[in-house]
Structures are given as C-alpha cells and as structure tokens.
Amino acid sequence: MSRREPDLAARVAALETAVEAGTGRLPEADLERARGVVAHAQQRLALSPDHTVVALAGSTGSGKSSLLNAMAGERIAEPGITRPTTGFPSAAVWGPDGSANLLDWLGVDARRHLDGVGAVPTGLVLLDLPDHDSVVVEHRLRAERLLERVDLLVWVADPQKYADAALHERYLRPLATHADVMVLALNQVDRLSATERDRCVADLRRLAAEDGLGAVPVLAVSATTGEGVDELRGLLSEAARKRRAATARLTADVRAEAARLVAACGDAVPPVVHRAAREDLVTALEEAAGVRTVVDAVRGSARARARAATGWPVTRWLGRFRPDPLRRLHLDRDVRRPDLARTSLPAAGAASRARAANAVRDFTDAATAGAPDAWVLAARARTSADGLADALDQAVAGTRLDAERRPVWWRAVGAVQWLLLAALVGGLLWLAGLAVLAYLRLPEPPTPQWWDFPAPTVLAVGGAVGGILLAAFSRIAAALGARRRAARARTRLRAAVGQVADGRVVGPVSEEIGALERCRSGARTAAT
Structure with a gap:
C-alpha cells in the first residue's frame, strides 16, 4: 500500500x-x-x-496588458509604447467582491470586478505584472514580489525575446519545480507565418524542457486577433474552478x-556513540580534575583518622603533627552549597589539560562523524573547554567523601585502648607503690598472683602489650577500611565528573545530533 x-x-x-x-x-x-x-x-x-490568483508575467513589450484586456473582454490595462510599459500591477476579478484582503496582501490597488466573460467562473483574479526586465528598479521589485505570491504563473513571451537568457536563467530555470502552476504563452503570433509560429512554439517547448519544466503547457496566442485566447481562458477557468x-x-x-x-x-547518518567513548571521556576528565589526588587523600585521611581514634594513646598524639590530606585540600567537610564550593587542588598540568581537551574533541568528532560541517562546528562550539576546569573543581568539591564519618568499631577500639592504658597506668602505680615500700623497708601488703605473676606486673605488661597489639591490628583494619572508603570516593567522584561530561559535552553533542535529525526529518517530510 x-x-x-x-x-x-x-x-x-x-x-x-x-x-x-x-x-x-x-x-x-x-x-x-x-x-x-x-x-x-x-x-x-x-x-x-475561493480565489485563484493568476499572474501575466513577461518582459517589456511582450503584450501582457493587451492579453489581459483580451482575456477580460474590456480595456483594463493601458498598453504602453515606451519603456517601461507597465510599472504597477492591475487586476481583473471575476465575480462579486470578497478578494479585497487578498489583493491588499498582494499590494494591487488597480482592480476591476467583472460579471463574467464566457465560461470564466467566479473567483479568478488575473494580474498584469510590471515588466520583469524594467529599467526602473522599483518596477522589477514589484514584479518579483508578486511572482512569489501568486497562485499560477502565465509567462508571456514574444517571438523576438522568448529565448532571452534572462528569462530562462533568472526565472524559468529556478522555478523548474513549479511546472504544475505555470503556463508559457507565446504572444504576437499574428506577426508570424504558420511555419514560423510552429517553429517558435516548438523551440519554446524545447527550451522549457531544458529548463526542467517538462511538459509545461505552451500556447500560441495573439491579443490582437484573439488566436489562442479562448484556449488560455479555458485553461485558467479550469484552474479557478478546481x-x-x-x-x-x-x-x-x-x-x-x-x-x-x-x-x-546531508544524507550521512551520524554513528551511534558507544558507552566506551563516554567512559574514555570521563577517564580523561578525571585526570584533569585531580580525582587520583583526591582518592589518595581520602585513603590517607581515613588511615590518619583511624590511627587517631584507635592507636595506642601513648603515641597517638604524634599524629597531630602530620596534616590531614583532605583538610589540606579543603575537602575535610561535606559542603551544603556545592555550587559555591571550591577545592585547593593544584591546577592540572599541561599534559592533563591537553589530554582532556583532546578527549572532548575526539568524543565530539566521533559523535558527529558524517554530519554536515555546520553541525560539527556547532557541536564543537558548544563543547568548548572554556570553564571546564572550574566545573570539574566544583564537581569534586561538591562530592560527598564521608570525611567526618567515624565507624562504630573506631569508638569501641578507642574505649578498649583507654581501658588498657588505665590498666598500664594502674599496674605501674601499683608497682611504684610496692617499690617505695620496699625502699623504706616497710612491710609490704600481700600481692595477688595472676597466672603465677604479680597482679601489678600483669596489669602493666598486659596493658602495654595489649595496647600496642590492638593498635597494630587496628592499623591493618584501618588500611582496609581506608581502601574501601577510597573506592567509594572514587565511584562518587567519577559519577560527579560524569555529570560534568554529560552536561558540558555528551548532552550538547546529543542535542546537536537531535537537532540535525529533526531538521532532516522535517525537511524530508516537507519535500516529499
């Protein structure tokens, strides 16, 4: 179907x-x-x-005005003798009024309403246009304006100028797609012999075919003798009737x-950009954003904070002298206004910036491969690297890194460490008290034995060894936890960088390709 x-x-x-x-x-x-x-x-x-507007168009001296009068059966237009002959359009309107707005839109002031001539139906509007080759610029502009607005074109040519290059190259050839609304009338055939008339008509048909007009109607007419006028009137009447x-x-x-x-x-269909191309783009932008530096800082900060919370209390205070990596980057707290947040990350090096710019360009070129240059240039303009570094920094600063999050086991281990420290201190004090009594040669109170060892010794040694061993195991657990926290941070940072890539590169490129498809689809529908 x-x-x-x-x-x-x-x-x-x-x-x-x-x-x-x-x-x-x-x-x-x-x-x-x-x-x-x-x-x-x-x-x-x-x-x-209800009106069909027909224009009689032609060059100076082609007899347009005389033909209009012959078609109307009365004198409407005044034929001229000197150039320019027709400067303003005039109209013959068959039937009652109702065409005023249409003629106003056309810009035709001279109009005559006719009751009807022969079989001409109501609704036909016949215009006599200014000469398209007039030496007066205003006249040519009026003619060209009306040529764009009328419904049907009757090109009136005379035997001397029907092959004029200006007529064919400037008007007929550009209107090759309008053959269905065009008629060619060879006027003044009364000046030719029968043989000459047939030869001129055949030659005009040949030229029309070369102009791309195909089987456009070509009529031989004479406004003077009336030859062909009825045939032309009938053709226009049929158009007005339909x-x-x-x-x-x-x-x-x-x-x-x-x-x-x-x-x-164009006809080429831009390729489908695979997910791998976007991932390559995001990876390059990650490098430019300093994501690796931030991930390392998250890992280092998590280890340092874990040691501060779970390390041996005797030595953990030394960690305070080492700066927190996230605090140094101004990323140690979750921000409430990501749009205002900025980091203290060092600027990306020239190599990283170049790789990011190349990745943006490569993605754009891959997505627009085969598209017209206009769309490629528009996509490149929308994916400029200007402001990209600031957008990436803002994305990193606005990413939740859980820097302030303290796992439950940190608090539990910290409490145990303080208990072990208390045991160490208690044992040492107990031993110190026994040493003082022995030094003063005072009687010593009985000392409990735990596992065949004096209780204060067990407390002191156990508190110290337990604290050190617990700190060592906590350091191992902290390293594992820091690795997991860094992995989560990298996932979130990559997602944030991906949003920047989508908003500043992938999205604009997709919009350009979508605009190309809409333009192409709409144009093809209209051209069908």
Whole structure:
C-alpha cells in the first residue's frame, strides 16, 4: 500500500520545524528563504480560498496588458509604447467582491470586478505584472514580489525575446519545480507565418524542457486577433474552478525550500556513540580534575583518622603533627552549597589539560562523524573547554567523601585502648607503690598472683602489650577500611565528573545530533 503524502498544512509545519532545528547551524540565507516561504504559506492559507490568483508575467513589450484586456473582454490595462510599459500591477476579478484582503496582501490597488466573460467562473483574479526586465528598479521589485505570491504563473513571451537568457536563467530555470502552476504563452503570433509560429512554439517547448519544466503547457496566442485566447481562458477557468492552484503553488514553494534544507543536512547518518567513548571521556576528565589526588587523600585521611581514634594513646598524639590530606585540600567537610564550593587542588598540568581537551574533541568528532560541517562546528562550539576546569573543581568539591564519618568499631577500639592504658597506668602505680615500700623497708601488703605473676606486673605488661597489639591490628583494619572508603570516593567522584561530561559535552553533542535529525526529518517530510 502506498504511503499517503502529507497535506500542505503538514508540509508547512514540517518545514517550520526544520527551520527551527537548523537555526544557528545552517546558512542564514537558506533559513531566511525558508522562513519567508513558511510565512507566505501561512498568510495565503488564511486569505480567501475561493480565489485563484493568476499572474501575466513577461518582459517589456511582450503584450501582457493587451492579453489581459483580451482575456477580460474590456480595456483594463493601458498598453504602453515606451519603456517601461507597465510599472504597477492591475487586476481583473471575476465575480462579486470578497478578494479585497487578498489583493491588499498582494499590494494591487488597480482592480476591476467583472460579471463574467464566457465560461470564466467566479473567483479568478488575473494580474498584469510590471515588466520583469524594467529599467526602473522599483518596477522589477514589484514584479518579483508578486511572482512569489501568486497562485499560477502565465509567462508571456514574444517571438523576438522568448529565448532571452534572462528569462530562462533568472526565472524559468529556478522555478523548474513549479511546472504544475505555470503556463508559457507565446504572444504576437499574428506577426508570424504558420511555419514560423510552429517553429517558435516548438523551440519554446524545447527550451522549457531544458529548463526542467517538462511538459509545461505552451500556447500560441495573439491579443490582437484573439488566436489562442479562448484556449488560455479555458485553461485558467479550469484552474479557478478546481481551486487547487493556490495549494499546488504553495506546495511547490515548500517542497523547493525543503529540498534545499535536505541537501544542506546531508544524507550521512551520524554513528551511534558507544558507552566506551563516554567512559574514555570521563577517564580523561578525571585526570584533569585531580580525582587520583583526591582518592589518595581520602585513603590517607581515613588511615590518619583511624590511627587517631584507635592507636595506642601513648603515641597517638604524634599524629597531630602530620596534616590531614583532605583538610589540606579543603575537602575535610561535606559542603551544603556545592555550587559555591571550591577545592585547593593544584591546577592540572599541561599534559592533563591537553589530554582532556583532546578527549572532548575526539568524543565530539566521533559523535558527529558524517554530519554536515555546520553541525560539527556547532557541536564543537558548544563543547568548548572554556570553564571546564572550574566545573570539574566544583564537581569534586561538591562530592560527598564521608570525611567526618567515624565507624562504630573506631569508638569501641578507642574505649578498649583507654581501658588498657588505665590498666598500664594502674599496674605501674601499683608497682611504684610496692617499690617505695620496699625502699623504706616497710612491710609490704600481700600481692595477688595472676597466672603465677604479680597482679601489678600483669596489669602493666598486659596493658602495654595489649595496647600496642590492638593498635597494630587496628592499623591493618584501618588500611582496609581506608581502601574501601577510597573506592567509594572514587565511584562518587567519577559519577560527579560524569555529570560534568554529560552536561558540558555528551548532552550538547546529543542535542546537536537531535537537532540535525529533526531538521532532516522535517525537511524530508516537507519535500516529499
């Protein structure tokens, strides 16, 4: 089953979507033309759908005004003799009024309403345009403006200038996609013999085919004798009766501009960026952010704090003279305002910065491979390394490192250490008391025996040895705990750096690729 083509409204909406997606990426000249077509289509659709606007366009002396009078059956336009012959447009409107807003939009002030001539239906609006080759710039601009707005084009040529390069290169060839809303009328054939007329008509058909207009209707007419006028009137009457010319013209305009955008978007599909590419990017940014330094500081700080909490009380005070690695980096406390937090990490070296910049560029290039240059440049502009170092530092500073977290076993071991110290001190004091009594030759009180050893000796030796052994085992446990805490910190820091990578590189690149797909999809829908 064949796919149903979108209607005009859907095409206009799709082209508008493509223009929005391409803004800031595609050449502004292309976008401006497309915006103009969208605005023109929306405006024309809002005006009278019951009228079909036909323009008689041509060069000076081609007989447009005479042909309009012949079609209308009365004198509406004044044929000129000297250049320029037609400077302002005039209109013949068949049927009752209702075309005022449409003619105001077209900028046509001279208008004549006709009750009808022959089989001409109501709703036909026939315009006599200014000469497209006028020596007066304002006249040419008026003609070109109306050429963009009318529904159906009748190009009036005369035997002397029907092959003029300006007509074909400037007007007919660029409108090759508009053959369905175009008619070529070779006027003034009354000046030719039958053989010459047939030869000129055949030659005009050949030139039209070379211009890409295919089987566009080519009529031989004479405003003087009336030859071919009825045939032309009938063709225009049929278009007015069907009321499809406006839609066909707007569709051709939309498709032509959409085709330009499709070409600008290219056909290559950007590759899918695998997760490994993002991981490589995050790894490079980790190095630039000093994550390894922070992880080592977390490990060192955890060991130092564990020793301070679980070490032998006699020697643990010596650790106070060694600075805490996290405190030196201003990372010893969890922050409440990550957006204001900063670290004291040393700036990344030139090599690390270069690797980070290369990683950003490599990721961007890989993600946009095959995309048009406009999108590649837009993606690179959005993934600039400017401000990246500050964003990474803020991410590191805002990461929860659990620096102030104290495991339960630290407190338990610390309590046992103080009990052992108390035993040591108690044993030493007991022994000291016994030594004083012995020195003074005073009677000694009975000394309890524990495991065949004097109790004060057991207390002193046991307290000292127990404290030292407990501190040694605690140091081993602290090292294992510090390793686990460092691993958790690295996971959280990598996640924080990953958020920076997503926000400043992966996300913007994905948005650019998404804009490319929206532009390409919308343009293709409009151009279908």
